[in-house]
Amino acid sequence: MRLLIVGTLKGQLTTATKIAMDKGATVTHAEAAEQALSVVRGGKGADLLLVDVGLDIRDLVMRLDAEHIHVPIVACGISNDARAAVAAIHAGAKEYIPLPPDPELIAAVLAAVANDARDLVWRDEAMGKVIKLAQQIAGSDASVMITGESGTGKEVLARYVHSRSARAKRPFISINCAAIPEHLLESELFGHEKGAFTGAIA
Known part of the structure; x- marks a missing residue:
């Protein structure tokens, strides 16, 4: 902490x-x-x-x-x-x-x-399958994309996977991608080369 x-x-x-x-x-x-x-x-x-x-x-x-x-x-x-x-x-x-x-x-x-490692609580059978899948993939190094409607708990599930992964002791970084302009999204998340655009000094 x-x-x-x-x-x-x-x-x-x-x-x-x-x-x-x-x-x-x-x-x-x-x-x-x-x-x-x-x-x-x-x-x-x-x-x-x-x-x-x-x-x-x-x-x-x-x-x-x-x-x-x-x-x-x-x-x-x-x-x-x-x-x-x-x-x-x-x-x-x-x-x-x-x-x-x-x-x-x-x-x-x-x-x-x-306490990000706490168990999730659900009732729906379909959600139970999602949790089981999350538990299966948490131990791997695979990239995971979680999709769903707004408010369905995508970040909660992402934290659940992170807390059970090999990176659990490292920080979980949450980014609101909707707040990043589309033309800046790639460079914000993945970086850019020096001189790629005006203001790209490193």
């Missing part, structure tokens, strides 16, 4: 870091959104962002989306700041943790994010 803490957490940074590390997380700290983006872009990545509610969470969410980076955000703030908590959730945070941090609450949030 790679945890990126953004901001000072109202002076509770050291406590939150220690709790997370005691639970097995690798912790990186960024003072502001720009530094956080640099950390994520720089290859270190993050499975979860713990963000000071005093920062502009909406702006951070929008900037992450603009770069097709999908990582859950949990806001942290002083316990009696209910208005800030609601604003953070509306801005795109998945959860709100009051400060000072509660060890059990932080542990539960880390466990929820890290």
Whole structure:
């Protein structure tokens, strides 16, 4: 579990870091959104962002989306700041943790994010066949294309396959391809040669 803490957490940074590390997380700290983006872009990545509610969470969410980076955000703030908590959730945070941090609450949030290996629950026989097929191919190095209508759980199934693959310990990277213009899709996903088009400097 790679945890990126953004901001000072109202002076509770050291406590939150220690709790997370005691639970097995690798912790990186960024003072502001720009530094956080640099950390994520720089290859270190993050499975979860713990963000000071005093920062502009909406702006951070929008900037992450603009770069097709999908990582859950949990806001942290002083316990009696209910208005800030609601604003953070509306801005795109998945959860709100009051400060000072509660060890059990932080542990539960880390466990929820890290637990991609949980079993899927289904009732339909056809879905049972899909799960069985996913289990069969998860151990191979074959490329897999999952298709289906919007909202049918394609990414859930992709995470299920990833969690049972040889790459399970490596990051699962989710990209919203619909947000990438068609003429940029190939170079965004597979790269390009220097000079292939204006602005292709590497």
